[in-house]
Amino acid sequence: MKSTASSQLRRRRRVSTVVHRGAVTATADLADAVDAPGLVARPRTPAWWPAVALSCLLVVTAALYLWNLPINGFGNAFYAAAAESGAKNWTAWFFGSLDPNNFITVDKPPAALWVTGLSVRVFGMNSWAVLVPQALMGVGAVAVLYATVRRTVADPTRGAIAGLIAGTILALTPAATLMFRYNNPDALLVLLMVAAAYFLTRAIPAASWRWLALVGGALGLAFLTKMLAGLMVLPAFGLAYLLFAPTNWWRRVLHLLGATVALVISAGWWVAIVQLWPAASRPYIGGSTNNTVLNLALGYNGVDRIVGGGNKVSHGHPSGWSTHAGVLRILSAEMGYEVSWLLPAVVIAIVAAVYLAVRRRLSRLEAAGFVTWTVWFVVCTVVFSYMTGMVHPYYTIALAPAAGALIGLAAVLSRSAAIAMVVAAAGWAIVLLNRAGLGPTWSRWVIGAAAVTAVALLIAALTKWPRLTPVALAISLFASLTGTAMFSVATAATPHTGSIPNAAHTADVWPTVGSRFAKTMMMGASSDTVDPQLAKLLSTTRTLWSAATSGSQAAASLEIASGTAVMAIGGWSSDPVPTLAQFVDDVHAGKITYFVESGRMRSHDRNGGEIADWVQQHYRPMKVGGATVYRLV
Structure with missing residues (x-):
């Protein structure tokens, strides 16, 4: 019996050794393949270094x-x-009202304002309270993107490196630096979309409907942040789960339907409340033509953004501020400076992904990751390149997570792609720096020299001297990311105010950077433009609204400067409120003390023009700090 047991034990040990050697051999064979592993082999480094x-x-x-x-x-x-109004009044906070007395909302749903409104309520109305939440969202987005990409790669060391590359690219994309230092809704939008990608990465390998429901929940909140812009990644997530979840087709479809229900609930509860709330006791839904959220979502913040059109003329968005629609838009003018630094490398990463998939050198989750980020990148690129409605360069922040993830994954899974991406990224960075006139001329020579050195070291590390891998990786990142890092630092050093910020002010060469947007297009682009005399005058009023003025931007500046509620006639985009009759009734009821001329073009705002004409006919003007003001009570 002992002999038999001993023999079985020896047999088990031999089988274990064979299996172990087979795994090692398979790993070694994979490491020696021309296009399988990228920059690193299995580590002998401590496990704590990724943290x-x-x-x-x-x-x-x-x-x-x-x-x-x-x-x-x-x-x-x-x-x-709007954040300040939400800090003063919970109803204004819930609806995203521009003023605390709930005359009209902003032109977006309120999720981002919920965050900044709470910040202002806790810390008071100051620059830090308004802007810090977005900066923290940016840090969070980088961390979540790292976690997502790291989990995608089968090898833990390669996964950590891929995640670090992806996070670094997101952090250093100029559009991201711009928006994570600003209080537009895009910061929360990107954080939620990246969080949804993380949930998807957890859902696919386990075919988990619970994790997939979290994907729907996150995208529903993204809808409540910037409406249809938050759903651009939906095709990427749905396709990846449908193709790669390890269960049968019926269960995949059923899980996706469940996630859709979660999305509808997450996005729809607020829409339903607003729809059911009596219109007479809530603010007008800014940006809509019929005072409904669905009209806002499908019109002003939906189809009109993509193809233009509609009866409304968006004040503050004159034509000619972006390049013509086409495949090159994303590389040229302002968009080129804000997001295109690594796009040539992204194209190489996608080609490498296709090659690795055809050769069956990707795990299920790696293949799913490439599909997710590729479809995300392609859909957003096509939309931004060809949309003919309102398009602003900072929209391209949505490309940054996908670009980072694709480059990070390709860099660690394909050595040839890693080398090609270094060359492409460094070459395009030199072109953009030269075009923008940013930084000293020698910096472009340094980037070029670093790229050449990096390629040589990568080839050496991947053929004869693997110990050179850390140095090769460091110089590769330097060559690839120095250009975008320089522009991001310049962006952070540039003051930004107004509704359409751009990255950095550089040399005035074609395509110009900053010169098109540097000047204020209308009164009130910043609270600093409100004369202290006017602000003091409004602050002494006791009526429901201290003043009325044409346009939300002018009203917002007056509100911040005076700390009072100001009626924004016509809202942001020539909204049909108030009518002349409604305004006259409010004046006679003693609800408005002053009317302040804002300089807004009346041809863009019929109601506002009629109201301004009526005021001029019935009241005498007076000058207060350079502004024309009419006392109504």
Whole structure:
């Protein structure tokens, strides 16, 4: 019996050894393949280093996004005023009203304002309270993207490196630096979309309907942040789960239907409440033509953004502020500076992903990751390149997570792709730096020299001297990311105010950077433009609204400067409120003390023009700090 047991034990040990050697051999064979592993082999380094590296990345990201943040003042006064209103009145906070007396909402749903409104309520109305939440969202987005990409790769070391690369690219994309230091809704939008990608990465390998429901919940909140813009990634998530979840087709479809229900509930509860709330006792839904959220979602914040059209003319968005629609738009003018630094490398990453998939060198989750981020990137690129409605360069922040993830995954899974991406990224960075006239000329030579050195070291590390891998990786990142890092730092150093911020002010060469947007297009782009005399005058009023003025931007600036509620006639985009009759009734009821001329073009606002004409016919003007003011009571 002992002999038999001993023989069985020896047999088991031999089988274990064979299996272990087979695994090692398979790993070694994979490492020797031309296009299978990328920059690193299986590690012999301590397991704690990814946490240390991630901590350093997050500290640097926080420093970039928080550094000298008050130079932006209140950022976009339109949303800052709404945050202040929400801090004063819970109903205004819930609806996203521009003023605390709930005359009209902003032109977006209120999820982002819920965050900044709570911040202002706790810390008071100041620049830090308005802008810090977005900076923290940026740090959070980098951390979640790292976690998502790290979990995608089968090898833990390669996964950590891929995640660090992805997070670094997101942090250093100029559009991200711009928006994570600003109070537009895009900061929360990106955080929620990246969080949804993380939930998807957890859902796919386990075919988990619970994790997939969280994907729907996150995208529902993204809808409540910026409406249809939050759903652009939906095709990517649905396709990845449908193709790669390890269960039968019926269960995949059933799980996706469940996630759709979660999305509808997450996005629809607020829409339903607003729809059921009596219109007479809530603010007008700014941006809509019929005072409904669905009209706002499908019109002003939906189809009109993509193809233009509609009966409304958006004040403050004159034509000619973006390049013509086409495949090259994303590489040229302002968009090129804000997001295109690594796009040539992204194209190489997608090609590498296709090659690896055809050769069956990807795990299920790696393949799913490539599909997710590729479809995300392609859909957003096509939309931003060809949309003919209102399009602003900072929209392209939505591309940054996908670009980072694709480059990070390709860099660690394909050595040839890693080398090609270094060359592409460094070459395009030199072109953009030269075109923008940013930084000294020698910096472009340094980037070129670093790229050549990096390629040589990568080839050496991947053929004869693997110990050179850390040095090769470091120089590769330097060559690839120096250009976008320089522009991001310049962006952080540039003061930004108004509704349409751009990255950095550089040399006045074609395509110009900053010169098109540097000048204020109308009164009230910043609270600093409100004369102290006018602000003091409004602050002494006791009526429901201290004043009325044409346009939400002008009203927002007056609100912030005076600390009072101001009626925004016509809202942001020539909304049909109030009518002349309604305004006259409010004046006669003693609800408005002053009317302040804002300089808004009356041809863009019929109601506002009629009201201004009526005021001029019945009241005498007076000058207060350079502004024309009419006392109505």
